[in-house]
Structures are given as structure tokens and as C-alpha cells.
Amino acid sequence: MKPNNPFPVVGYHGPDMFCDREKETERLSKNLMGGLNITLISLRRMGKTALIHHVFNEISSKKQSVCLYIDLYPTRSIKDLTRQLATASMNVLPRKKRTGNRFLSFLKGLRPVITYDPLTGAPGVRFEYSDVAEYEVTLAALLKFLGEMGTDVYLAFDEFQVISSYEDGNAEAMLRTMIQPLTNIHFIFSGSNRHMMNEIFHSTKRPFFASTRIMSLPVISTESYSRFIAEKFAENKRKISPEAIAFVLEWTRRHTYYTQSVCNTLFSYGGREIDIQSARAICGEILEEQEKTFLQYRHLLTVNQWQVLMAVAKEGKVYRAQSGEFLSRYSLGTPAGTKRAIDALLAKEMIYEESDSTGTYNSVYDLFLSRWLERQ
Numbered sequence: 001m002k003p004n005n006p007f008p009v010v011g012y013h014g015p016d017m018f019c020d021r022e023k024e025t026e027r028l029s030k031n032l033m034g035g036l037n038i039t040l041i042s043l044r045r046m047g048k049t050a051l052i053h054h055v056f057n058e059i060s061s062k063k064q065s066v067c068l069y070i071d072l073y074p075t076r077s078i079k080d081l082t083r084q085l086a087t088a089s090m091n092v093l094p095r096k097k098r099t100g101n102r103f104l105s106f107l108k109g110l111r112p113v114i115t116y117d118p119l120t121g122a123p124g125v126r127f128e129y130s131d132v133a134e135y136e137v138t139l140a141a142l143l144k145f146l147g148e149m150g151t152d153v154y155l156a157f158d159e160f161q162v163i164s165s166y167e168d169g170n171a172e173a174m175l176r177t178m179i180q181p182l183t184n185i186h187f188i189f190s191g192s193n194r195h196m197m198n199e200i201f202h203s204t205k206r207p208f209f210a211s212t213r214i215m216s217l218p219v220i221s222t223e224s225y226s227r228f229i230a231e232k233f234a235e236n237k238r239k240i241s242p243e244a245i246a247f248v249l250e251w252t253r254r255h256t257y258y259t260q261s262v263c264n265t266l267f268s269y270g271g272r273e274i275d276i277q278s279a280r281a282i283c284g285e286i287l288e289e290q291e292k293t294f295l296q297y298r299h300l301l302t303v304n305q306w307q308v309l310m311a312v313a314k315e316g317k318v319y320r321a322q323s324g325e326f327l328s329r330y331s332l333g334t335p336a337g338t339k340r341a342i343d344a345l346l347a348k349e350m351i352y353e354e355s356d357s358t359g360t361y362n363s364v365y366d367l368f369l370s371r372w373l374e375r376q
Contacts, residue, residue: 006232007263012053020224021051028055031213037187039201042217044192045257052156065152068092073159077167082139086125106145110138140178147182156188161196176207219254238272244279258367287372294372308341313373317361
């Protein structure tokens with residue numbers, strides 16, 4: 001169902017509500033249909049999931065195929081991955097057609113327990129094996145079935161970096177062995193932890209070394225996002241000034257989730273004509289709404305970690321966190337203490353590490369938190 005607000009913040013709602021990404025869409029589609037497996041890396045909430053669904057929508061419109069999306073973020077083991085793959089396959093493969101009937105017959109042989117989501121009613125699959133090895137056999141069988149369906153299958157594993165922390169210590173090697181002979185399944189391995197994803201796909205010691213084409217997802221260009229925002233307001237007989245759009249894109253740093261969230265709120269609560277004052281006011285209200293949550297973070301961090309977090313927020317980008325200039329400007333103490341705080345904040349995913357033409361820098365992960373800290 002099409003949402004009333006043209007700036008959805010969750011899910012994919014079709015090409016009309018998808019902003020730009022023309023180059024990324026074309027490149028990802030061509031590589032996948034050309035038989036390449038892809039590693040897609042970007043920060044969380046930058047639009048990876050929506051891009052994957054957008055590309056799957058395009059591929060499905062061009063050729064008969066099966067597109068499966070699996071979110072690995074909540075998984076902790078091969079057992080969880082097996083359940084997710086079986087559930088996604090059952091929900092995507094058409095049950096009234098030959099392939100769907102074949103899959104249901106195949107699934108029955110795996111002794112599944114069928115469950116139903118109490119809110120959506122969507123069916124799910126659970127296996128209750130006593131031996132971990134049975135889950136490995138089942139996962140291999142599921143992938144083999146998909147690979148022998150007689151049609152191309154496009155399978156996306158989102159937040160793939162979590163596989164490196166599975167309870168099953170050999171999960172990477174096991175999965176690599178399973179997928180290597182599958183010529184009809186084309187994979188997207190998507191992840192938001194650049195360090196871990198680079199380790200998995202760039203380290204010569206890891207099973208997935210040099211097995212995919214690497215893609216990064218940058219921010220959407222100012223021109224494209226400005227045009228998109230103006231058009232969506234105009235289509236709904238609303239107007240937003242160029243100054244207001246420029247402010248929103250600068251304030252959110254064109255990070256997709258935060259830009260969508262601000263525009264969503266502007267569309268919901270703004271008047272028929274939105275100027276820069278309205279945009280500033282809405283951004284202030286968003287920060288006020290989340291202030292209690294942000295204050296809770298202070299109790300979860302040490303004094304030093306909180307001070308470093310605030311300093312990183314005020315800088316926006318910190319290229320040399322242990323430099324005397326940075327430490328002196330924010331009275332942060334010793335380089336060693338600041339490094340420990342940076343490492344702890346990275347581990348807690350309060351900040352992230354990224355690179356640009358200037359070098360490697362740290363920024364606060366939650367942009368709303370970053371903007372709130374700037375004001376303290």
C-alpha cells in the first residue's frame with residue numbers, strides 16, 4: 001500500500017518514492033545479471049536495503065527470476081540463517097505454481113515447524129534439530145534446491161558482517177563452500193561495518209577473499225536530492241523553498257535516513273509553504289523529542305568517553321583524534337586516554353570510521369545525536 005507521506009523512512013515503496021541512485025542501480029543490476037557476486041558496503045541507514053529492493057524490482061521486471069532478501073542482523077548462528085532463508089523462500093516462491101509446489105514438497109522433507117507472525121500473519125519456518133550438523137545439511141540443501149530451480153536466483157544477505165561472530169566458528173568457510181558451485185544464484189553481500197566487511201572480503205586468510213566485486217554507497221548528490229524533495233512537495237500541491245531544502249540537506253549531511261526523516265516530518269506538520277524558518281523549527285523539535293534518549297547515553301558512557309563523543313560531534317569529522325590541537329581544544333587529556341575512548345565508542349557503534357579524499361576520520365553515527373551534542 002502506498003504511504004500518504006512521500007518521504008517514507010522504512011521499507012521500499014516503489015520507484016516513484018526512490019531518490020536517484022541511477023548509477024548505483026545500473027551498476028548493481030548489470031553486474032548481477034552478468035553473473036557477478038557483489039559486496040555492497042555503506043553506513044547504516046544510507047539506503048542499502050532500499051537500493052537492493054529497487055534493483056530486485058528492476059531485475060524482476062526485465063526477466064523471470066527469483067529475488068530473495070535475508071536480513072542477517074538478528075541472526076547469531078547457522079541455525080538462525082537456515083531459518084531465515086527457509087522463511088524467505090517460502091514467502092517468495094509462488095505456492096500455486098510448479099516451483100512453489102516443488103519447494104513445499106521439498107520443505108516437508110526437512111521436518112519444519114510452520115509458525116505465523118501474530119501481527120502480520122506471515123508464515124515462518126523453524127527447525128528443531130538436536131544436532132548442529134543437521135542445520136548445516138539443511139542450509140546446503142536449501143541453497144542446492146534454489147540453485148537447481150531452472151531460473152536465476154538473486155539472493156541478498158544484508159548485514160553480512162555478523163557472520164564473522166556466529167557461534168559456529170567455521171561459518172564463513174562453511175557458507176563459502178556451499179555457494180561456490182551454485183552458478184544460478186547471484187549474491188549480494190551487504191554490510192554496514194566497513195572494517196569487518198573489508199576483513200571478510202579483502203584478507204587473504206578469509207574464505208571470501210577476492211570472491212566478489214566491491215561497491216560502496218555514497219551520499220546522494222545535492223542536485224538530485226534537492227530536485228526530488230521539491231518534486232514530491234509539488235506533486236502534493238505543497239511548496240518548499242530552495243533555502244529550506246538547502247538547509248535540510250546540509251543539516252542532515254544528505255544521510256538518507258535522516259534526510260527522509262526530516263522531510264517526512266516537514267510534510268506531516270509543515271504548512272502549505274515551507275520556508276527555512278519552518279525547517280529550522282522542525283529540526284529543533286526533532287532533537288527535543290529525543291533529548292531524554294540522548295541523556296540516557298550519558299549514563300552508559302564513562303566521563304572521558306562522553307567528552308570525546310561530544311568533541312567529535314562538535315568537529316563533525318575528526319581526522320587526528322590524538323593530535324595535540326584536538327586534545328587541547330576540548331580539554332581531553334592524554335592521547336592514550338582519548339584513543340581508549342575512541343576505541344570504546346567504535347565498539348559501541350556510537351561513532352564510525354570512514355575515509356574521504358582528505359584521509360580517515362571519525363564521526364558520530366547517529367546524526368540527530370551529533371546535532372544535539374553540538375548544542376550542548
